[in-house]
Amino acid sequence: MRTRRQFIQYSAAATALGGLGLHSQPALAQAFEQVRIINGFPAGGTADVTSRRVGDKLGGSAYSRNAAVVENKTGAAGRIAVETVKNANPDGSTLLLTPYSMMSVYPHIYKNLSYDPFKDFVPVCLGSMLTHGLAVGPMVPATVRTVREFIAWAKANPKDASYGSPAAGSTPHFLGALLGLSQGFEFKHIPYRGSIPGITDVVGGQLASMMTPHGDFIANHKAGRLRVIATSGKTRSPFLPEVPTFAEQGFADLVVEEWFGFYAPARTPAQVVANANAAINAALKDKMVIDSLGAQGLVPLGGTPEAMARDMKLQFDNWGPIVKRIGFTAES
Template sequence: MPTIRRHVLAAALAASALSALPALAQGDYPAAKPVTVVVSYPPGGDTDAIARLFAEKLGQRIKQSVIIDNRPGAGGAIGNGHVGRAAPDGYTLLFTPNPFTTAPMVMKLSGAASYDVLGGYEAVINTATQPLVLVGNPAALGDAKTLPQLVAAAKAGKSVSYASPGAGSPMHIVGEWLNKAAGVKFSHVPYRGVGPSVNDVVAGHVDTAWVTIGAVRQYLGTGKLIPLAIGDAQRSRLAPEVPTLVELGYKDVVVGAWNGFFAPKGTPAAVVKLLNEHLNAILKEPEVVEKLAVFGALPAGGAPDVLARLNQREYAVMGKAIRDLGISAE
């Protein structure tokens, strides 16, 4: 083939390849279509409400509709798996709390029902943290007004129960970890969500509950519930008077809640960077900080690798705890 003809053919093929590139590679993202944020839980809960807050703010910044798609079921696995299988073009994102990391372990998922926690997604941003708090019904606790007093009462024969929003949840994990560390057996009562567990501890149907701070804040100031301990390593500025489990002598028992955005594996780095920058800016808005506090959440932020490392660390630490404690959602 003559040299000139080869050059013309090569130029034509290059032009054709460029025209076939997706819009996001041409710098137009996200002009092609709305961005869908999958939430693996039903509408109405904390995760859904926080996701909608970020979706509204993100849509304003990228000048494109950001739609929430609720896909609940199987401890979050249905929605999580859907995003893991979605096209890596930046138009499908996952907003999730940290059961994303542990669900395949506690749900005993297999085959098509599971997903690759560490290798199947691109981390975008760790949006917020939510400290876990152990609260008790003062009438049910009797003379025990602190966790050490309650542990002592349990060792002396008092029957103590604790509620969680579900078997295999971070609240279940911290409850069983505390049982082991303290040498007691607070009976686990799983519920389907935070709301029902809070309602029953307020009513006195269960003695205590592990929940997020936002879910019980209205009851802490009225005496209907009393705070006993925080699951994080440090005290929370949302409840600075409440001691941590570490302070109370259970130095290895550290479990918190967090949420963040992930994208399907292979999503272009430029898109991940753009989303990360916008969401970091959103997290600095006073209105957002104020609304997150209502849910007992504190803004986090940072580069995508902050979330990636958090996910990896939780997979290792919580995975070991789940195995050691025999935690299961079944």
């Protein structure tokens, strides 16, 4: 998996090369009155925050006269949102905001996936980078503070040894599955429609643990309502510096940093994609956006469509063997 520093360096280099492509063209496309951003997760989560904070800043650009309208189309593990944008008018007025798992992981698990990530969409711009976290709640004794202590508790309490994730087939789902496989215990997976419902159950004592973007845990962790015991970055999160990484605790195969990206339907005019890319990059440099993303444990990215497309393919190639090892498949 890429580290955040490697990825940002990669994107910066691609941005410089991108100056010879879309960005060198004059802004010929007329700005939309208003655009839509569709994401597949509930309000309040990291996908929603990225959509809204960036969308709020798109107004007054060559892409859109006004701020974007954000629509949360939950269900089918995020695929309803993807399908909505696939079938939207390919004029560029509708964008998808999604974690890369829907584009680079799902093709390995859904035999009858209703969209082709590489043919039905055009990468527009990277939005934000996140790391995942494992948190436990009041169902788990307060003495459990590390991953190994949690594994020992799970093995001693198999009927309660479960974890939630924001969707079946998502990256957090697979992180939990890898943990159970590598440590030889049954770690039952409970899929939710997004992070917030699962976190609510952890805080309420109905669910032992949750694996999801760690930014979704920050408020409850700081309030003492749950405990984040590991994060998936190569280094500690600047937003939860007291929490050790999985790698620090001896679980190097759980190092993952995931991005949210903006996509348009296939056949969207190149100049519209360029205008949208420029507007999103500008939004991601706004201090209010940076601060709002940081409150959710997110790091703004940006860059060119070309860089995003290349990393999407890289992640697709990386996740194939991992999904095969886990053995998870699903019918769409």
